[in-house]
Amino acid sequence: MNVIVHRVAEFLKRFPPFSFLSKEVLEKVAGSVEIRYLEKGEILFRQGQAAETHFYILKEGVIILTESIQNQEEIRDECDEGDVFGVLALLGKRPYVLSAKVQENSLVYAIPVSVFEEVLEQNSRVALYFAAGFASGQVVIRQDLSTGQKARGAFKNESRDHSLMIFSDQSEIKFSEKVLICSPEHTIQEAAELMSEKHVGSIVVCRSDLKPLGIITDKDLRNKVVSKGISLETAASKIMSAPILTRRKDTSFSDLYLTMIKNRLHHLVLTEDGTDQSPVCGIISDHDVLLSMGNSPAVLIHGLMNTLDLKEMRLIRDQAEQMLRYYLENELTMDFVASVMTEVNDIIIKQALRIAENSLANEDEVLRKIPYCFLSLGSEGREEQLLRTDQDNALVYEDVPEALDEEAHAYFLKLGTAMVEVLLACGFASCPGDIMASNPKWVQPMSKWKSFFTEWIIRPTEEAILSSTIFFDFRAVAGNLGLGETLSLHIYEEIQKKKIFLNFLAKNALMNPPPLGFFKDFVVEKSGEHKNEFDIKSRAMMPLADLARLLVLSHGVIGVNNTFKRFDRLAELEPNYEALFKQAAKAYEILMRTRALEGLKNQSSGRFIQPESLGKLERQLLKNTFSPINELQTIVKVRFQLDYFPS
CATH class of the missing domain: 3.10.580.10 (CBS-domain)
Structure with missing residues (x-):
């Protein structure tokens, strides 16, 4: 197969609905793709323009979709890597209802409608995927359908697609029976x-x-x-x-x-x-x-995309928390729930960026044109932040001439601080360790970030290992996402040079003791504010997150940050341990659900739980999640030869 076609196919198969295609069909689609490079400010298509013979998937960059209403441009959505747009062309040749504007230099794959029409006719999974997206009111069909619905659930269990049920309850549809x-x-x-x-x-x-x-x-x-x-x-x-x-x-x-x-x-x-x-x-x-649709993701995100008012943004995030409660109580899959809440949080971050940029509109134009990227760390970086817990973030910008070093750092520190303040106003807590883009240490040019990562890998001190567990889960959310990809590649390249780093990371992953004591009861805090409470984060969730990160890094997997998705990927990579990794993924989902429900119930982070407040079934379910921790720690101990590793 042609090298370029192979690269296109490799990219497409990472994202639904292309991931549903057979190798032969995927190669045919990839072979028909037209690759287009678009510069910032270009218009890919305009509202009212006759539909082209292609629809698009964004390879890299940022493209916004806007609607002209009474001579004012209103943002309807923002496309990110893997997002499919211009899809109304799939439904017939008709004018575009939105305009597609290039926000950052972008690369798109244009896919001929004529080729894909055959796929729609022959592959019901693909057709259902698009139908679910349209039914949720989306203008962009993204890999998780996270602004509306989770079509993938339909393929796992076609008889009970929870996400579609949210929008299909006839009692919820309001229409007029008194027709004029x-x-x-x-x-x-x-x-x-x-x-x-x-x-x-x-x-x-x-x-x-x-x-x-x-x-x-x-x-x-x-x-x-x-x-x-x-x-x-x-x-x-x-x-x-x-x-x-x-x-x-x-x-x-x-x-x-x-x-x-x-x-x-x-x-x-x-x-x-x-x-x-x-x-x-x-x-x-x-x-x-x-x-x-009421409190649906599509409605909330549309609201966020079109407001820069802090009170309104916080109100919408409050509504998202009520939506979260509904999802959890109705036992929707955590994959879907986490995708929805991540999308909401990401839009808030992107709007915070717009507010921050607007506040610095009078700064030197040279500084404002320097490419940069906002990075989410910790649970938000792993797409696991359901509640508004501590924010962990950082900012990377492109290297500048030495003469501009101080000015650039000062500018991006102002930008990062303004963004952090917006997130605080929206209800996200401040990081106790000050790992935020308002801290000068975590606002740095690319070369400095690379030196940080290299130093942590080459000299894995206790502090370096702690930093790596926080920063190696970063996710590029806003700005020039290519800078984030460069950093990711740097991490993996450096680890390849010094694989002994993984042994230090493995040692750290075994630091947390088993969550159950000798008498098979919860290990609780012995003193302090949370005495006799169970720390679900450090005792159960962090060990699984640490183990997943370690094993994924050891396989050189790039672009998978989410813990239960990491375990799913490991199940594919190591068939001998497939059952264990699947069990670990499910355990982590249960822990996320438990913590979120606890937090909503007590208006807290949900981190500390009183074991006696749990029912018998809840206690047993929680204890069951601890089993894969012990098994995985045993495997890691042997695989990384920790018995022979210096303490």
Whole structure:
């Protein structure tokens, strides 16, 4: 296979829906891809422009999707690596409803619709994946469908897709059963007066037996009457949209919404038998859809994307916590829950960046143009921060000429501090260890960060190992993401040069004692503020996170930070231990759920738990999660020869 085609295929298979394709089909798709390099400020496509023959997946960079409303640009979404956009072209050649603007220099893969149409017809998993994304109201289909729904759950258990159930409950769909109607003989003036009187944006033109002929909306009045100068005495039937598309009112929410998206409808008429040959019995609008989705990720993220008001951002994050409670209580998969909350947190960080940049708009333009990247560390870096616990972050910027060193550092320290302040205002706690982008030590140019990482690996002191466990889980969230990728590659290259570092990391992973005491009861704190409480973070979660990080690093795996996803990957890499790694992944998910529920219940971080407050089943479930810790520590002890390693 051609080297370039191979590289494209390797990238595509990392992301759904391409990961659902067979090797042969993936190679065919990869072979048809057109690679496009786009510079900052370019427009890939414009709102209203006829759809191209391709849709896109972002390889690297940042592209924003905007909508022009009353001559103002409103951000609808921001594309990141692996995100698929321009997908309405998949549904038929029609104008784009949004504009795609290049926020940072970007590389995109343009995939021909003609090639992918065959895939949609032949692969039901791919079709369902896209349907789930459309049904959640997304304009970008991303690898976790994290702004809306988790389609992958449908493939694991097609009979019980929790994420789709959130949006498919018929009792939640609000639509009007009192449909405003008029006859074909009514004039445009009369139809408009009826709409104005009832304060509605549409009127259905019906026969005398209430069978629908067409529909007139506010948009029709603007585009077909006012702009064209048509007489108001003209029959309403002359400007109605016809033939009319109809559905049964008991049609599933996802089907109704997908129909509206496919046909670019703002209103969908409902009839008794779903055809235009039976009486009208209801109408659903895109506003009804928005209300039906309520506290959904798509709605919350849309709200965050379009506000820079700190109070509003905090309020939306509060709403996200209520959504989190609902997800946990209804036992949605932690993969889905963590993806949703990570997406919410990431958007807050990106908006914080915009606020910080705006506050420094009067700074030297040379400084403002220096590429930089905001890094999330710790649980947020691992995509595991469900509650608003301590923030851990840092900032890296491109190396500058020596003459600019001091000015650049001062500028990015101001930027990092402003971002940290926004996160504090949104309810994220300050880091007790001051590992934040407001600390001068953790705001550095690329060369300095590389020297930090190299030093920790070459001289693995106790402090260096502690730093590596925090910083090696970093995730590039905002800014120039390529800088983050450069740092990741540097870590793996340095470890390859000095693999003995992994033995020190292994020794550290065994520092935490087993969570159960001699009498098989929880090991609790012996003194202090949390005396007699169980520390679920340090006793159970950190040991698993440390073990997963160590083993993934030993395999040279790049780009997998999340703990339970690391264990899933290890299960693929080491089939002999597949059952154990799967058990460890599940254990970590249970621990995350337990901590989050504890935190929501007590309005705390959820870290410390009173064992006596747990029911018998809860206690046993929690104890079961400790089993893989002991087994994994034993494997690590042997694999890294820790019995012969200096203490």
